[in-house]
Amino acid sequence: MNRNDIRRILQKYFEDPVVGGFSYLGFSPNGVTILGLMVAGVAAAVISFGYLWVGGIVMLAGACLDLVDGSLARRKGLISDFGALLDSVLDRLQEAIILLGLLIYFLRDSNDIGIVLVYTTFVSSVMVSYLRARSEGLGIECKTGLMTRPERVVIMSGGIIASAWIEEGLFACMAVISVLGLMTVAQRLIHSFRMFRRKSG
Numbered sequence: 001m002n003r004n005d006i007r008r009i010l011q012k013y014f015e016d017p018v019v020g021g022f023s024y025l026g027f028s029p030n031g032v033t034i035l036g037l038m039v040a041g042v043a044a045a046v047i048s049f050g051y052l053w054v055g056g057i058v059m060l061a062g063a064c065l066d067l068v069d070g071s072l073a074r075r076k077g078l079i080s081d082f083g084a085l086l087d088s089v090l091d092r093l094q095e096a097i098i099l100l101g102l103l104i105y106f107l108r109d110s111n112d113i114g115i116v117l118v119y120t121t122f123v124s125s126v127m128v129s130y131l132r133a134r135s136e137g138l139g140i141e142c143k144t145g146l147m148t149r150p151e152r153v154v155i156m157s158g159g160i161i162a163s164a165w166i167e168e169g170l171f172a173c174m175a176v177i178s179v180l181g182l183m184t185v186a187q188r189l190i191h192s193f194r195m196f197r198r199k200s201g
Helices: 003-025 029-048 052-064 066-076 081-108 112-137 149-162 167-200
Strands: none
Touching: 003 066, 029 052, 029 066, 029 081, 052 066, 052 081, 052 149, 066 081, 081 112, 081 149, 112 149, 112 167, 149 167
């Protein structure tokens, strides 16, 4: 089963029914995007107080809303450049807020390993997103790489939930995101270099 198969299953059994519900309730696409940020804020607060498995589930629920806003915009014919920009900005804020919740949790526990891994996870995640945005701003499509946002969300939420029982599981997940994130940065740099050279040639 590849990513496209998973996407079709999610669309049929989750995305379409939930989009219909939000449409019936009168939500706008931007409203759903903002709601996702609010849910992430709740998840971060819960995580910061040490209720990790609850926070991980809430985080995953908020991230699922990211599947909804674009589909809702298409259904209502409300696709806009500003909506796409808002979605991208709030996606980055969601990740940052979750990591802030983890940082507070590790600071409370004086856990140096956790603090360092939160930092490396944040840096790698930001660099992956920034490189895509910068490349596309220069006219190069740049979606390649192992550790894109969906993978980060799934791995991070799984690690947070599992850490309620095995703290080292969260450390391992953050380390994977950090290492594969930096590998993704390298992949995207190489891809962009080749595309720029092809354009200039």
